[in-house]
Amino acid sequence: MTERIDVVLINPGDRKQVYQGLGTELAAIEPPFWVAVLAAYLRQEGFQVAIIDANAENIAPDETAQRAAALKPLLSCVVVYGSQPSASTQNMTIAGAICSALTQQKAGRVAISGLHPSALPERTLREEAVDFVIDGEGADSLKILLEELTLSLPDLSRVPGLWYHDATTIRSNPRANLIGDLDSYLPIAAWDLLPMHLYRAHNWHCFDDIEHRSPYAAIYTSLGCPFNCDFCCINAPFGKPGIRYRSPERVVDEINLLVEKYGVRNLKIVDELFVLKEEHYIKIVEGIIANKLDLNIWAYARVDTVKPENLARMKQAGINWLALGIESANPDVRDGSNKRMQSRDIKALVSMIQEAGIRIIGNFIFGLPDDTLETMEETLQLAMDLNCEFINFYCAMAYPGSKLYDIAMSEGWELPTEWHNFSQHGYGMFPLPTRALAAADVVKFRDDAFHRYFANPLYLDMVEKKFGVIVKDHLKEMSSSRLKRKLLGD
Numbered sequence: 001m002t003e004r005i006d007v008v009l010i011n012p013g014d015r016k017q018v019y020q021g022l023g024t025e026l027a028a029i030e031p032p033f034w035v036a037v038l039a040a041y042l043r044q045e046g047f048q049v050a051i052i053d054a055n056a057e058n059i060a061p062d063e064t065a066q067r068a069a070a071l072k073p074l075l076s077c078v079v080v081y082g083s084q085p086s087a088s089t090q091n092m093t094i095a096g097a098i099c100s101a102l103t104q105q106k107a108g109r110v111a112i113s114g115l116h117p118s119a120l121p122e123r124t125l126r127e128e129a130v131d132f133v134i135d136g137e138g139a140d141s142l143k144i145l146l147e148e149l150t151l152s153l154p155d156l157s158r159v160p161g162l163w164y165h166d167a168t169t170i171r172s173n174p175r176a177n178l179i180g181d182l183d184s185y186l187p188i189a190a191w192d193l194l195p196m197h198l199y200r201a202h203n204w205h206c207f208d209d210i211e212h213r214s215p216y217a218a219i220y221t222s223l224g225c226p227f228n229c230d231f232c233c234i235n236a237p238f239g240k241p242g243i244r245y246r247s248p249e250r251v252v253d254e255i256n257l258l259v260e261k262y263g264v265r266n267l268k269i270v271d272e273l274f275v276l277k278e279e280h281y282i283k284i285v286e287g288i289i290a291n292k293l294d295l296n297i298w299a300y301a302r303v304d305t306v307k308p309e310n311l312a313r314m315k316q317a318g319i320n321w322l323a324l325g326i327e328s329a330n331p332d333v334r335d336g337s338n339k340r341m342q343s344r345d346i347k348a349l350v351s352m353i354q355e356a357g358i359r360i361i362g363n364f365i366f367g368l369p370d371d372t373l374e375t376m377e378e379t380l381q382l383a384m385d386l387n388c389e390f391i392n393f394y395c396a397m398a399y400p401g402s403k404l405y406d407i408a409m410s411e412g413w414e415l416p417t418e419w420h421n422f423s424q425h426g427y428g429m430f431p432l433p434t435r436a437l438a439a440a441d442v443v444k445f446r447d448d449a450f451h452r453y454f455a456n457p458l459y460l461d462m463v464e465k466k467f468g469v470i471v472k473d474h475l476k477e478m479s480s481s482r483l484k485r486k487l488l489g490d
């Protein structure tokens with residue numbers, strides 16, 4: 001007989017809907033670090049906790065709900081984050097289906113939390129089959145909600161950040177304060193509750209050893225971002241721009257655990273901006289070097305936060321890839337999106353990073369509000385000149401929680417009608433139009449640009465030289481078929 005569980009935390013995901021054919025082999029399967037952190041926190045507070053990673057296990061909502069119901073939880077909570085801020089909204093369709101299945105199968109009371117529910121709490125409560133929406137980071141809210149649910153007469157007004165129905169009225173409580181000291185409040189994530197054997201890194205992250213994409217882990221060393229780019233929704237659960245850090249010592253302890261207990265070599269640092277505060281990230285780098293850990297790490301940086309003098313140490317610690325948000329070649333388009341990068345020679349910086357032996361994944365956005373076909377072509381040409389080892393080409397989207405979403409709503413811009421169509425790779429994906437271009441023009445340009453980049457002989461030569469013919473063939477295979485797009489009449 002199964003022991004009763006207080007709370008089941010569920011990581012939703014539908015790789016086919018979000019990635020089309022790319023979901024089978026190419027996309028990463030990332031451990032849901034925030035789910036594991038919440039689980040560890042609630043366990044520390046004395047609750048019995050289970051996790052179902054429906055994304056990694058690739059199980060349908062019914063099976064997810066059956067498994068949850070079998071644990072007889074007081075509460076099932078679907079935690080909608082994802083591998084990057086934009087992933088929360090695109091996962092809402094499957095998250096909603098899981099909530100409905102949980103309600104039908106009586107898997108306790110049903111809650112939903114995460115970035116998207118924090119951006120649109122009232123709408124989420126109205127539209128989804130849930131008892132509760134949790135607005136904010138969620139740790140305190142879940143703890144107090146569980147305390148109340150064990151009582152015969154729960155007082156829901158005590159639960160910070162809770163949205164709920166009270167007869168015909170919707171009620172909500174103010175959010176919990178942001179967690180001040182991450183280290184003393186949050187324990188190391190409950191990796192033992194996750195199916196660690198199922199996770200795999202991105203293909204490009206493992207270009208040096210493409211056959212070994214597992215084991216894979218993703219950890220955070222800070223929460224939030226001090227910047228406020230118009231297209232970004234990262235700060236929705238926190239309510240304002242800002243960044244809080246874990247101590248470097250705690251981070252290195254966690255990495256040690258992942259290496260020793262789970263054999264992790266491929267590691268993503270989830271922070272939206274790891275390379276920012278030097279005394280933070282360099283201490284982590286030094287800790288990894290001192291512990292002689294053999295790692296293959298990727299992390300995010302901004303063009304204006306990388307310090308050339310630190311690159312050699314970063315490489316020595318196993319930071320083999322830096323993701324750079326370059327976004328647009330055109331300063332006016334970039335400024336229009338409030339991406340306040342200091343002007344700096346992007347090409348020189350990219351060369352310097354590459355000379356240190358660190359590879360670059362360049363992130364570019366097409367279809368920002370001031371983009372035209374000419375400025376998008378400039379961006380593509382910049383990407384091809386930089387010849388980064390890998391690129392992501394995104395279309396601008398108005399994600400709930402971003403300033404662009406508020407602008408889109410007030411201007412009446414057409415937005416996707418279903419949440420999964422906020423996915424960059426989905427069939428029904430529907431990006432923003434620009435002042436000069438329709439949404440279909442933007443997606444067509446983006447898809448053409450993708451194929452132009454990966455068919456470029458200069459790029460393929462560089463890849464063959466750095467990673468060998470197997471990786472070159474892998475990339476040719478990856479770019480041999482086009483994504484189908486409803487917007488383009490496919």
Ligand code: SF4
Pocket residue numbers: 225226227228229232233234272273302325
């Ligand atoms: S720098 Fe801008 S895009 Fe990057 S995480 Fe911060 S707000 Fe988002």
